[in-house]
Amino acid sequence: MDRIPILRLGRVLLASIQQELTDDIALALQQDLTEMAAAGADGVIIDISGVDVVDSFLARVLSEIAAAARMLAGETVVAGMRPSVAITLVEMGLSLRGLRTARSLSDALSALGLGEARIQGRS
Amino acid sequence: MSPEAVTRLPVTSDVQISGARHAVREAAIAAGFSLVEQTKLVTAASELARNTLVHGGGGHMEITTLGRDQRGIRLTFTDSGPGIPDVAAALSDGYTTGQGLGLGLGGARRLVNEFAIDTGPGRGTTVTVASWPRGARRVTL
Amino acid sequence: MTAVGSGRSGAAVVAEVLDARREQLAQQWADLPLFRTVYTSGRDAAVTAAHRLVDTLADVAHGERVEDTTVPALDRIRPHLAQTINARTRAGCSSPQFTAEVAELKTPLMAIVAQELTDEDRYSGLLAAAALMGTLRLVVMEILLNQGDDIIDRQRQQLLEVSTPIIKLWDRVIAVPLIGTLDSARTQVVMETLLDAIVDQHAAVAILDITGVPLVDTVVAQYLMKTAMAVRLMGAECVISGIRPQIAQTIVQLGIDLGDIKTRATLADALAWALEQAGARIASKE
Numbered sequence: 001m002d003r004i005p006i007l008r009l010g011r012v013l014l015a016s017i018q019q020e021l022t023d024d025i026a027l028a029l030q031q032d033l034t035e036m037a038a039a040g041a042d043g044v045i046i047d048i049s050g051v052d053v054v055d056s057f058l059a060r061v062l063s064e065i066a067a068a069a070r071m072l073a074g075e076t077v078v079a080g081m082r083p084s085v086a087i088t089l090v091e092m093g094l095s096l097r098g099l100r101t102a103r104s105l106s107d108a109l110s111a112l113g114l115g116e117a118r119i120q121g122r123s
Numbered sequence: 124m125s126p127e128a129v130t131r132l133p134v135t136s137d138v139q140i141s142g143a144r145h146a147v148r149e150a151a152i153a154a155g156f157s158l159v160e161q162t163k164l165v166t167a168a169s170e171l172a173r174n175t176l177v178h179g180g181g182g183h184m185e186i187t188t189l190g191r192d193q194r195g196i197r198l199t200f201t202d203s204g205p206g207i208p209d210v211a212a213a214l215s216d217g218y219t220t221g222q223g224l225g226l227g228l229g230g231a232r233r234l235v236n237e238f239a240i241d242t243g244p245g246r247g248t249t250v251t252v253a254s255w256p257r258g259a260r261r262v263t264l
Numbered sequence: 265m266t267a268v269g270s271g272r273s274g275a276a277v278v279a280e281v282l283d284a285r286r287e288q289l290a291q292q293w294a295d296l297p298l299f300r301t302v303y304t305s306g307r308d309a310a311v312t313a314a315h316r317l318v319d320t321l322a323d324v325a326h327g328e329r330v331e332d333t334t335v336p337a338l339d340r341i342r343p344h345l346a347q348t349i350n351a352r353t354r355a356g357c358s359s360p361q362f363t364a365e366v367a368e369l370k371t372p373l374m375a376i377v378a379q380e381l382t383d384e385d386r387y388s389g390l391l392a393a394a395a396l397m398g399t400l401r402l403v404v405m406e407i408l409l410n411q412g413d414d415i416i417d418r419q420r421q422q423l424l425e426v427s428t429p430i431i432k433l434w435d436r437v438i439a440v441p442l443i444g445t446l447d448s449a450r451t452q453v454v455m456e457t458l459l460d461a462i463v464d465q466h467a468a469v470a471i472l473d474i475t476g477v478p479l480v481d482t483v484v485a486q487y488l489m490k491t492a493m494a495v496r497l498m499g500a501e502c503v504i505s506g507i508r509p510q511i512a513q514t515i516v517q518l519g520i521d522l523g524d525i526k527t528r529a530t531l532a533d534a535l536a537w538a539l540e541q542a543g544a545r546i547a548s549k550e
Contacts, residue, residue, distance in 0.1 A: 020145075023137040023173075053144055053162060055169040056230055079499060083459030084162035086497040087452075091163060092230035095493045103466060103499040159456055257449075 004029045006036055012112055013037060013073070014105075016047040026061045033065050037073035043112040044069045047105055049080030059094050066099050075100055079108040128188045134172045134200070135181035143172040143184050147198065150186045154194040156256045164196065164254050167231040171200045171250050174227050179204030179248055195236075195255040203247035210240055274392030277385045278377060279325035281393075282318055285376050290314035292372040298365040302351045313348075317341060317369075321396055330396040333403050346407050359408045366404050370397040420449070428454050430461040436468040437538045439531065441506075443476030451487040455494055462500050469538040470495045473531045475506030485520040492525045501526065501541065505534035 004025060007014040013036055015029060033044060046062065048054070054062075066076035079102040089096065102108035132146055133139055147168040151161040168184070175182045179202025189195035207213045214229045228250075232238040235252040242248040282289070293299055294310040303310035323337040324330060352362050373393055381389045428450075431439045440458050458470055472491060477484065488504055495502035505528040507515075515522065528534040539546065 020141050022141050052148075053165050053169055055166050055173070056227055057169075057173060081497050081499065082162075083456065083463060083494075083498065084159045086459060086494040087159050087455055088162045088166045088234065089497060090455075090490045090494045091233055092166065093233060094230070096497060101497055101499040103462070103468065107468075107499060159452075257452075 003032065006032055011042040012114060013041045013044045018050040021051065021058060023057060026058055030061050030065050034068045037069050041073040043074045044076040045079055045108045046076065047079050051085065052082065054085050054089060056094060059089065059096060063096060063099060075112060077102050077108040077111050079105050130186040132184050134175045134184050140169060140172045140176060144169050146186060150188060150196055154188055154196050154256065160256055163234040167234040167252060168198055170227045170231040175200045175202045195253055197251065197253040200250045206244050206246045206248055207242045208244050210242060272385065273328060274388035275325045275328045275330045277381060277389040278392045278396060279322050281377050281380045282322035282325060285380060286318050289372060289376055290318050293369055296368050298369065302348050316344065325396060330392050331399055333399055338403055342407065345404055349407060349411060363401060363404060366401055373397065428457045430457055432465060433535055434539060436466055438465055438467045439471035439473055441473045441476060446477060446484045446487050451491065455491050458491065459494060459498055462495065462498050467500055469501045469503065469541060471531065471534045471538065472502065472504045473506040474504060480511045480514055482518055482520055485515065485522065489523065489525060503528055503534045503537060505531045
């Protein structure tokens with residue numbers, strides 16, 4: 001089983017899912033992120049721009065990562081959800097309440113207080 | 124309305140759940156489903172395949188392409204597990220006996236055009252779903 | 265069927281009559297409005313088309329399945345019937361009128377069958393001929409229904425696409441003005457178009473303006489909530505604007521909970537909010 005690599009950017013943990021997710025790989029990601037968060041981090045970013053299907057199982061894994069991270073490391077931001085995935089989740093009746101979302105990786109970094117302002121102002 | 128093609132896949136491990144997703148995606152693309160329509164059907168298949176594996180103890184999935192030019196897809200998930208004693212409860216949101224958010228069956232039903240379930244204590248479970256791309260004329264399940 | 269029958273089926277005797285009187289029947293049919301009005305270029309074309317129909321019906325009768333609309337033999341004439349229907353529709357012929365024209369074909373056929381057959385075969389032959397013409401009418405009605413659906417589906421889809429413009433209001437701020445009634449199909453198109461635009465334009469705020477939506481009931485409210493939730497899942501903010509006083513009242517009276525979805529009275533208010541998020545401000549010159 002290939003584990004999803006987790007990057008440490010300063011005090012933020014970044015997991016970018018770029019492979020086919022089996023249930024085992026998702027559960028391993030949950031375990032790895034929780035352990036690394038416990039070892040010290042201020043936030044977690046999960047990039048799902050490469051994920052073409054989010055079912056209720058993966059949705060629950062994401063919610064549980066966020067809940068654990070909130071206790072250990074602060075906010076979790078899920079970034080880059082595809083339109084087709086968002087529509088499917090909503091039709092299914094899943095709104096992932098409690099999860100922060102961001103359009104892109106850089107928006108996610110901004111949301112966690114890193115990087116540039118979220119929207120470029122013009123005043 | 125003679126079926127065009129039937130593919131049968133085993134669902135006995137979590138790797139096969141993702142195999143099922145791939146096979147359904149391919150069939151949906153071939154049948155002219157839009158990206159959103161593909162994603163809905165594949166997500167429903169993922170939910171149902173997991174049900175087959177987790178609650179039914181494993182079984183199989185059948186993909187059937189329907190009609191001559193209607194190009195619908197029918198998926199059948201069959202297991203010989205303990206069956207579902209209370210179908211109405213199992214279809215309601217929040218019902219869960221295992222992993223997930225308790226949206227497995229009910230969620231899958233909202234993602235497809237037609238949904239049928241045949242189950243009972245000790246009889247195993249067969250779930251049949253069917254979807255058509257937008258604008259396609261439908262044939263019945 | 266009858267005690268004095270020859271033992272042959274009605275379908276078989278009709279098949280024989282159609283073979284034997286092919287030319288006579290085709291000539292008579294070619295003079296009827298169904299063929300005459302379509303094949304205006306000349307009588308020969310009408311006769312050829314009528315031959316084709318006689319031969320097809322003969323094949324169906326030989327196969328003994330005079331009441332089955334799904335026999336493969338009928339597939340041969342389906343495209344021709346569809347073309348004929350198209351031509352007649354363009355000429356302003358209505359569906360009931362067209363089926364009546366098809367029904368007219370029955371009279372010459374019945375007359376020939378009655379005249380050709382001996383007493384012992386006549387009864388079963390007429391029954392089979394009537395059944396055969398009934399089957400033809402069913403096939404025609406099937407084609408008419410399908411064509412109607414096709415046109416309606418196509419127009420509906422076009423209307424949906426035309427009525428969903430996405431407007432860029434500011435850097436990373438987009439809006440979709442909704443006009444008219446929201447139904448499930450429309451909501452799907454709006455959702456897809458809006459979410460794609462969020463990706464393409466890197467939008468941070470998406471405004472759903474419902475100024476042009478005449479009625480907000482629980483179903484429409486649910487559609488709006490779904491769209492807003494999908495926008496949020498994508499990582500953008502969703503604002504619903506254009507909530508007129510009486511719509512606000514209806515929403516309250518119906519007990520609809522828009523949850524924590526942001527709402528503003530006008531599109532201008534929503535834009536002001538979006539700009540505020542962006543750290544921008546519009547001020548009038550001194």
